[in-house]
Amino acid sequence: SRLIDRYRDRTSNSRDLFEEATDVFPGGDTRAATYHRPYPSFIESAEGYTLTTADGEVLLDFLNNYSTAVHGHAPEPIVHAITDQVERGNALGAPTEVATELGQRLVDRVPSVESVRFANSGTEATLTLLEVAKAATGRERVLKVDGGYHGHHPEVDVGLPSADHRGRHPENVGTETVAYNDVDALKDVFAEHGEEFAVFVLEPILGAGGMIPATTEYLETARDLTTDTETLLAFDEIQTLRLAPGGAQQRYGVEPDLTALGKVIGGGLPVGAFGGRREIMDVCHPERRSVVHSGTFTANPATMAGGVAALDMLDEGAISDLNRLGATLRQRVTEIASAVDVPLTVTGDGSFFQVHFADEPIDRWDDVPDDQVAKRILFMAMRTEEVFIAPRGMGNLSTPMAEAQLDTFCDAFETALEAVEA
Ligand code: PLP
Numbered sequence: 001s002r003l004i005d006r007y008r009d010r011t012s013n014s015r016d017l018f019e020e021a022t023d024v025f026p027g028g029d030t031r032a033a034t035y036h037r038p039y040p041s042f043i044e045s046a047e048g049y050t051l052t053t054a055d056g057e058v059l060l061d062f063l064n065n066y067s068t069a070v071h072g073h074a075p076e077p078i079v080h081a082i083t084d085q086v087e088r089g090n091a092l093g094a095p096t097e098v099a100t101e102l103g104q105r106l107v108d109r110v111p112s113v114e115s116v117r118f119a120n121s122g123t124e125a126t127l128t129l130l131e132v133a134k135a136a137t138g139r140e141r142v143l144k145v146d147g148g149y150h151g152h153h154p155e156v157d158v159g160l161p162s163a164d165h166r167g168r169h170p171e172n173v174g175t176e177t178v179a180y181n182d183v184d185a186l187k188d189v190f191a192e193h194g195e196e197f198a199v200f201v202l203e204p205i206l207g208a209g210g211m212i213p214a215t216t217e218y219l220e221t222a223r224d225l226t227t228d229t230e231t232l233l234a235f236d237e238i239q240t241l242r243l244a245p246g247g248a249q250q251r252y253g254v255e256p257d258l259t260a261l262g263k264v265i266g267g268g269l270p271v272g273a274f275g276g277r278r279e280i281m282d283v284c285h286p287e288r289r290s291v292v293h294s295g296t297f298t299a300n301p302a303t304m305a306g307g308v309a310a311l312d313m314l315d316e317g318a319i320s321d322l323n324r325l326g327a328t329l330r331q332r333v334t335e336i337a338s339a340v341d342v343p344l345t346v347t348g349d350g351s352f353f354q355v356h357f358a359d360e361p362i363d364r365w366d367d368v369p370d371d372q373v374a375k376r377i378l379f380m381a382m383r384t385e386e387v388f389i390a391p392r393g394m395g396n397l398s399t400p401m402a403e404a405q406l407d408t409f410c411d412a413f414e415t416a417l418e419a420v421e422a
Contacts, residue, residue: 003380003419004038010384013054014041033066036379036391046073048400051388059388060408062395067352068263070242070322071313072398078267081309085302092301099299102307106265106273109311110237110246112255116275117284118299122238122262123151125272126201128293129260130155132274133199133232135283135290143189143200143231145180147209147365150201150236150260180206181214181364183221194229199258201234204248210368211347211354211394219254226257232280238262238272242396243323243350245316251350264314267306270297318399319350325397325406326351332410342417351397357420374420381416 008015018039022028029035042054049072051059064070071078085098103116119125130142142155150156159177176193179185180202200222206212226233235256240248242264249255258276265271275281283290330346330353337344343359355378356362358369375393382389387409389395 003377003384006384007380008038010057011039011041011053011055015039017042017054033390036376041383048072048074049398049405057386059383059386060405060412062387062389062397062409064396064398065268066263066390067239067242067396068266069268070264070351070398071310072400073268075313075400077313078306078309081305082267082269082302085305090300090302091297095299096301096304098301098304098308102265102304102311105308105311106261106275110241110249110259110261110275112249112257112277113259113261113275114278115281116261116273117281117293118304119262119272119274120270120295120297120300121151122236122260122272123153124295125238125260125262125274126150126156126236127153128291129234129258129274130199130201131291131293132276132280132283133234133258136280137198137230137232139196139198139231140174141193141196141198142175143193143197144175144177145202145206145209145365146177147180147206147368148177148202148236149208150203150238156201179364179366180209181212181218183218186218186221186225190225190229190231194225194231197229197231199232199234200226201236201260203236203238204240204252204254205243205349205352206365207239207352208392209365210356210362211349211352212362212364212368213347213349214252215363216252216254219252223254223256232257232276234258234260234276236260239352240350241265242314242319244319245314248349264310265307266303267308267310269300269303269306271303271307313399322351322397322399325401325403326353328403329353329397329406329409332406333413336410336414337417340414340417340421342421352394353396354392354394356393377420378416381419382412385412385415387412 018028043051044054045052049061051061106116146159155175158175178189204214233256237247237259244250261273284293334346345356345362347354347362357371357374379391
């Protein structure tokens with residue numbers, strides 16, 4: 001509560017703005033993830049790795065809008081590409097070449113994606129990907145992993161990651177769940193129901209479920225079992241494309257049949273995409289009318305232009321710098337906690353990290369400790385040190401960052417750990 005008092009003292013403008021917002025929005029916002037107690041800070045502007053709040057604080061941003069802002073905020077080449085497109089007109093009711101340019105980049109980067117379609121969010125991408133899988137296989141059921149997050153639509157709204165979600169829609173029809181990173185459980189479910197599933201969809205790193213990378217054995221088993229049962233294997237790489245030019249499937253060496261994409265591919269504007277083998281994706285051909293995939297803002301030119309600029313900046317060198325910094329940060333945070341005997345495990349890969357207050361290895365969703373309170377204290381303590389992460393203790397890096405930003409993070413983390421211990 002001392003932390004909350006300190007927060008309130010510094011954020012009176014945000015409090016006033018939040019009160020105004022609650023007149024208009026249930027809960028004062030229109031996005032569950034950005035809500036936290038006593039109220040979130042309002043952001044006035046952002047540049048590079050900083051956010052400036054309505055209260056004049058300058059935060060070091062290790063959240064990057066849940067990883068969409070891989071180049072930080074308002075990077076010049078992306079701003080230029082987007083404004084240039086908007087000035088020439090946007091959302092034109094007809095195709096534009098810039099969408100093909102972005103599609104080509106995705107196809108070039110991700111070999112399993114031979115053919116692709118855009119959507120306006122990751123939620124919409126996975127929703128339509130499941131439709132494609134059903135149309136292509138003639139089967140109706142979906143298999144996902146416990147703790148897997150694929151957006152907010154009913155078919156994936158089961159076995160959800162956070163304590164806030166757990167238990168929602170438990171009787172959800174059509175979707176079966178299986179334990180993540182548990183090879184035997186996967187074999188069992190395929191032995192019993194394998195021929196019923198249109199698709200097995202999973203994140204190569206369980207994201208909202210705790211930033212837990214899949215084991216190679218699990219991914220390879222998934223590949224074999226889906227092939228044997230003529231089930232499609234779909235990777236939700238909405239978060240993980242930033243791990244390698246070709247995403248986690250390249251980094252981990254397992255190729256799916258279908259891939260969902262989003263976040264970094266829109267240059268910071270709303271986006272999603274799904275793609276895969278050509279003969280599967282052909283169910284979207286408008287003349288077949290097998291899957292009618294439309295959307296007034298789909299392949300929005302400004303988003304496409306922003307995405308082209310963002311991906312051109314996210315080359316192999318930029319990604320390897322990000323991944324190296326990520327490994328350093330995970331290591332340093334682990335060392336800080338162990339020096340003061342706080343039980344802590346840092347999960348993640350590439351430029352992602354998540355802290356968990358437990359000293360057991362965290363390989364499965366079930367291993368994630370029930371440490372919501374400690375994570376929220378950490379979040380608030382980091383926030384009063386002007387370092388911004390997700391309330392669930394997750395963060396990621398952006399390309400403008402260097403060792404100096406890790407130093408600031410680590411200093412804040414050391415101070416914040418004292419608050420967690422107190
Ligand atoms: N899938 C994964 C793996 C995600 O991380 C997210 C968003 O966090 C989504 C799907 C949903 O994407 P969106 O928020 O753009 O609807």
